[in-house]
Amino acid sequence: MVEKGAPRPWRDRAIVQLTLARYREFYREPEAMFWTFIFPLLMAAGLGLAFRSKPPEVAKIGVVRTGSYAAVAAGLRAETLLDVREVDDSVASRLLRTGKVALLVVPSGEARIEYRFDDTRPEAVAARRVVDDVLQRSAGRRDPVPVINAFVRERGSRYIDFLIPGLLGMNLMASSMWGIGFSVVDQRRKKLLRRFVATPMSRAEYLASFVLARLTLLVVEIGFLVSFGVLAFGVPLRGSIVGLVALCLLGSMAFGGLGLLIAARPRTVEAASGLMNVTMLPMWVFSGVFFSSGNFPDAMQPFIKALPLTALNDGLRAIMLEGAGVTQLPLAFGVLSAWLVICFALAVKIFRWK
Amino acid sequence: MSTTTPALSIRGLVKRYGNIVAVDGLDLEVARGECFGLLGPNGAGKTTTIEICEGLNNPDDGEVVVLGMRHRDNPLGIRAAIGISLQETQLTEKLTVEETVRLFHSFYPRRRPVDEVIAAVQLDEKRTARVGQLSGGQKQRLALACALVGDPDLFFLDEPTTGLDPQSRRQLWDLIGRFKAEGRTVVITTHYMDEAEHLCDRVAIVDHGKIIAQGTPRQLISLLGTEHVVEFRLDGLALGETELAALPGVTGVQVKDGRYQLDVTMIHQTIPALLALLHGRDSALSELTTHTATLEDVFVHLTGRHLRDG
Numbered sequence: 001m002v003e004k005g006a007p008r009p010w011r012d013r014a015i016v017q018l019t020l021a022r023y024r025e026f027y028r029e030p031e032a033m034f035w036t037f038i039f040p041l042l043m044a045a046g047l048g049l050a051f052r053s054k055p056p057e058v059a060k061i062g063v064v065r066t067g068s069y070a071a072v073a074a075g076l077r078a079e080t081l082l083d084v085r086e087v088d089d090s091v092a093s094r095l096l097r098t099g100k101v102a103l104l105v106v107p108s109g110e111a112r113i114e115y116r117f118d119d120t121r122p123e124a125v126a127a128r129r130v131v132d133d134v135l136q137r138s139a140g141r142r143d144p145v146p147v148i149n150a151f152v153r154e155r156g157s158r159y160i161d162f163l164i165p166g167l168l169g170m171n172l173m174a175s176s177m178w179g180i181g182f183s184v185v186d187q188r189r190k191k192l193l194r195r196f197v198a199t200p201m202s203r204a205e206y207l208a209s210f211v212l213a214r215l216t217l218l219v220v221e222i223g224f225l226v227s228f229g230v231l232a233f234g235v236p237l238r239g240s241i242v243g244l245v246a247l248c249l250l251g252s253m254a255f256g257g258l259g260l261l262i263a264a265r266p267r268t269v270e271a272a273s274g275l276m277n278v279t280m281l282p283m284w285v286f287s288g289v290f291f292s293s294g295n296f297p298d299a300m301q302p303f304i305k306a307l308p309l310t311a312l313n314d315g316l317r318a319i320m321l322e323g324a325g326v327t328q329l330p331l332a333f334g335v336l337s338a339w340l341v342i343c344f345a346l347a348v349k350i351f352r353w354k
Numbered sequence: 355m356s357t358t359t360p361a362l363s364i365r366g367l368v369k370r371y372g373n374i375v376a377v378d379g380l381d382l383e384v385a386r387g388e389c390f391g392l393l394g395p396n397g398a399g400k401t402t403t404i405e406i407c408e409g410l411n412n413p414d415d416g417e418v419v420v421l422g423m424r425h426r427d428n429p430l431g432i433r434a435a436i437g438i439s440l441q442e443t444q445l446t447e448k449l450t451v452e453e454t455v456r457l458f459h460s461f462y463p464r465r466r467p468v469d470e471v472i473a474a475v476q477l478d479e480k481r482t483a484r485v486g487q488l489s490g491g492q493k494q495r496l497a498l499a500c501a502l503v504g505d506p507d508l509f510f511l512d513e514p515t516t517g518l519d520p521q522s523r524r525q526l527w528d529l530i531g532r533f534k535a536e537g538r539t540v541v542i543t544t545h546y547m548d549e550a551e552h553l554c555d556r557v558a559i560v561d562h563g564k565i566i567a568q569g570t571p572r573q574l575i576s577l578l579g580t581e582h583v584v585e586f587r588l589d590g591l592a593l594g595e596t597e598l599a600a601l602p603g604v605t606g607v608q609v610k611d612g613r614y615q616l617d618v619t620m621i622h623q624t625i626p627a628l629l630a631l632l633h634g635r636d637s638a639l640s641e642l643t644t645h646t647a648t649l650e651d652v653f654v655h656l657t658g659r660h661l662r663d664g
Contacts, residue, residue, distance in 0.1 A: 011456075012456075012459065012460055013460060014460040014461050016460070017456060017457045017459075017460035018457070018460075020453075021446065021449060021453065021457055024448055024449055024453065025446060025448045025449070028448040028484075029448065187446075190443070190444035191440060191442050191443045191444065192443060192444065192445065192446065194410055194440060194443070195438075195440055195443045195445075195500075196461075197409075197410065198408050198409065198410055198433060198436075198438050198440075199433055199458065199461040199462065199504065200430050200433045200434040200461055200462060200463065200504075201461040354410050354411070
């Protein structure tokens with residue numbers, strides 16, 4: 001019996017079957033799931049904890065029990081930035097030496113006060129300034145200029161806010177390039193590519209299936225990391241989600257094209273891995289994943305700005321942290337589109353099918 | 355395309371890799387519905403020839419016409435009409451049998467139902483098993499299912515049974531026999547002579563990129579002018595080729611590494627005479643076998659080498 005004529009149901013189409021095969025290869029490989037979804041979360045969680053915002057630091061000071069120490073200590077306790085304990089002279093130096101207190105206040109009679117501290121320790125210097133202010137004011141000092149302290153602790157300017165978009169960009173790069181590059185080279189190594197090429201399979205559909213599968217997995221990937229950042233660390237998402245997804249799609253396709261280009265010739269996974277790392281290394285370093293790419297010399301900036309990961313990271317930060325719209329990011333979209341078109345065109349041209 | 359055109363026609367095919375000539379002016383014609391075997395040692399040029407027919411390799415010279423089509427003019431037409439199994443393809447291990455067949459099914463304009471094909475290769479019970487869990491024989495049958503699902507007119511099977519156990523080989527032979535019974539043309543390469551004798555209507559013996567003999571297995575064996583082969587080894591003094599050739603019923607003598615091989619027409623006369631000859635010598639038989647002449651003997655006769663010698 002032979003099936004022919006009649007329009008084929010959707011699931012009998014090559015593009016659907018090829019894309020399904022990509023998914024199955026992916027979700028039946030637990031390691032791939034881990035590296036794509038879990039690893040970036042762990043990384044964000046670890047770095048987020050390390051660089052979380054801390055409350056203002058409270059300085060530990062000791063008031064030595066001499067002279068009018070009780071009045072001095074009571075006055076200092078009114079200041080919330082100080083943690084005051086009264087200490088005996090005999091143990092005072094040991095507490096200072098071991099860092100249990102940052103500063104010793106020694107009331108030495110006759111309304112004179114001695115500060116003992118290590119002036120190379122910043123917290124000791126800060127404690128001295130606070131203590132001195134409190135004591136001078138309570139003794140009657142009047143500051144000639146009235147001041148008001150307005151505290152600005154805004155979401156969006158913390159390290160974790162900088163980090164999450166960077167991690168998202170880096171993750172899109174790694175999963176797109178590896179996801180496509182590794183599978184293609186592996187199929188070439190196993191001679192499966194030859195087997196496919198000997199069928200009437202459309203080569204364009206074969207390549208497209210990788211991109212399609214990537215794009216749908218991508219939505220899950222962005223969802224995971226962005227919602228983790230927003231929920232766990234309160235990272236702002238000020239721009240539109242549509243804009244964010246659009247940029248991620250374009251970025252992922254650009255890196256998919258780069259992955260395809262790298263995988264276009266190699267016959268072994270080892271050769272492809274080497275090329276992959278060589279390509280990704282400069283972007284890890286220069287593209288502002290963990291620290292701003294602005295730290296590099298001006299002469300290097302045109303090169304850094306042309307890297308696809310720089311464009312993606314800058315764009316993601318602009319959307320998430322500054323609420324930029326798609327139309328305000330011509331550079332990011334332009335750079336990524338250029339990489340996409342050039343890489344795909346080159347990859348298809350030099351692709352080793354047999 | 356008329357059904358009287360040959361299924362496969364190769365003329366003056368040449369393929370070089372650097373200084374090595376893999377295929378050296380090969381001519382071949384396979385009729386429709388025929389099961390044709392390309393026999394020869396490893397490196398004889400069988401795989402290169404078949405890959406050129408499949409469009410996976412480009413010839414340096416010569417012409418290949420597959421089912422009346424040329425790769426240059428109608429590559430898709432050829433790919434849609436042939437079913438192949440390559441020597442070393444590893445199908446994706448993470449996919450199941452059914453998913454794999456369905457994937458190949460989706461490539462072809464004309465195809466057979468997935469269920470029917472899986473049943474045809476007797477993998478019904480394994481349809482939800484991952485490819486990675488299949489035995490060697492089951493993997494080979496799955497490879498044939500991937501070829502069969504496109505309802506091909508012509509199969510190219512490159513050493514489909516190499517490395518399989520005898521039972522799996524039998525199963526594959528049955529399957530290939532059924533392709534033939536359905537009127538499909540099969541071109542198969544092998545270095546198993548019994549396989550060729552069992553399956554093929556005609557065979558061509560390939561050596562150093564050329565066909566050195568072709569015909570039905572019976573015709574080729576009759577080239578030897580003999581029906582039996584006697585092989586023996588000696589403990590002690592060697593015998594001369596001329597005295598062996600003088601024994602009754604012997605038509606040919608080969609001696610290699612202490613192993614004697616006689617082509618024999620009348621085995622009932624030759625064996626007693628051989629034993630009588632040895633009786634008077636200080637020499638004893640350490641090994642003696644006789645068998646009906648096979649394609650292997652034809653190959654030895656034509657090239658002086660055994661197929662496995664490469």
